[in-house]
Amino acid sequence: MQAKNPKESRTIVTDLVLPSETNPLNNLFGGELLARMDRAASIAARRHSRRIVVTASVNHVAFNKVIPLGSVVTVEAAVSRAFKSSMEIVLDVWIEDRESGKRSKANEAIYTFVAVDETGAPVRVPGIDPETEKEKERFEAALRRKQLSLVLAGKMQPQDATELKAIFD
Numbered sequence: 001m002q003a004k005n006p007k008e009s010r011t012i013v014t015d016l017v018l019p020s021e022t023n024p025l026n027n028l029f030g031g032e033l034l035a036r037m038d039r040a041a042s043i044a045a046r047r048h049s050r051r052i053v054v055t056a057s058v059n060h061v062a063f064n065k066v067i068p069l070g071s072v073v074t075v076e077a078a079v080s081r082a083f084k085s086s087m088e089i090v091l092d093v094w095i096e097d098r099e100s101g102k103r104s105k106a107n108e109a110i111y112t113f114v115a116v117d118e119t120g121a122p123v124r125v126p127g128i129d130p131e132t133e134k135e136k137e138r139f140e141a142a143l144r145r146k147q148l149s150l151v152l153a154g155k156m157q158p159q160d161a162t163e164l165k166a167i168f169d
């Protein structure tokens with residue numbers, strides 16, 4: 001299978017924040033943002049693999065900034081690295097100032113999706129061929145994050161997490 005560039009999976013979803021999606025402080029409810037990110041990540045994973053994809057884990061979410069009612073929210077997602085059947089998707093969330101149109105980063109997250117067949121069994125996906133410095137950085141760090149996620153999920157023994165050990169040794 002031929003490796004793909006992260007740009008081939010790039011997915012941009014823009015939507016408003018409506019009253020039914022806010023908390024008592026009139027800011028976007030965290031679960032709503034998680035769902036929007038999950039949808040964008042799933043489209044990116046599907047564009048990369050051209051298979052059925054399922055969310056395997058949410059590895060990192062940082063709710064750095066509140067997103068007020070009425071905001072225009074843009075979620076950008078792209079596959080940063082693909083392994084055998086799993087793909088890491090990095091997400092950036094932006095909000096847009098109503099008057100100036102200037103974008104500011106509100107949140108970021110990292111999700112893992114797995115490509116599966118019709119029976120739900122994992123299937124192979126194409127690799128990733130990063131080009132830009134940012135793509136290369138994200139690609140390199142993805143293995144460390146995968147190992148951390150697997151250790152936390154009890155699916156990998158800490159002593160087998162070579163990338164994590166390298167940080168502490």
Ligand SMILES: CC(C)(COP(=O)(O)OP(=O)(O)OC[C@H]1O[C@@H](n2cnc3c(N)ncnc32)[C@H](O)[C@@H]1OP(=O)(O)O)[C@@H](O)C(=O)NCCC(=O)NCCS
Pocket residue numbers: 054055056057082083084085086087112114116120122146149150153155
């Ligand atoms: C995700 C799922 C397909 C993995 O199946 P599995 O039987 O554990 O298969 P494997 O152990 O072979 O893992 C498949 C891949 O997922 C990766 N993976 C599994 N759990 C992971 C985790 N917590 N973090 C990161 N990667 C994970 C494995 O490392 C493997 O990657 P690789 O093939 O690229 O090396 C399976 O657990 C599943 O279907 N879960 C439910 C998914 C779902 O319904 N999501 C929506 C929630 S409502």
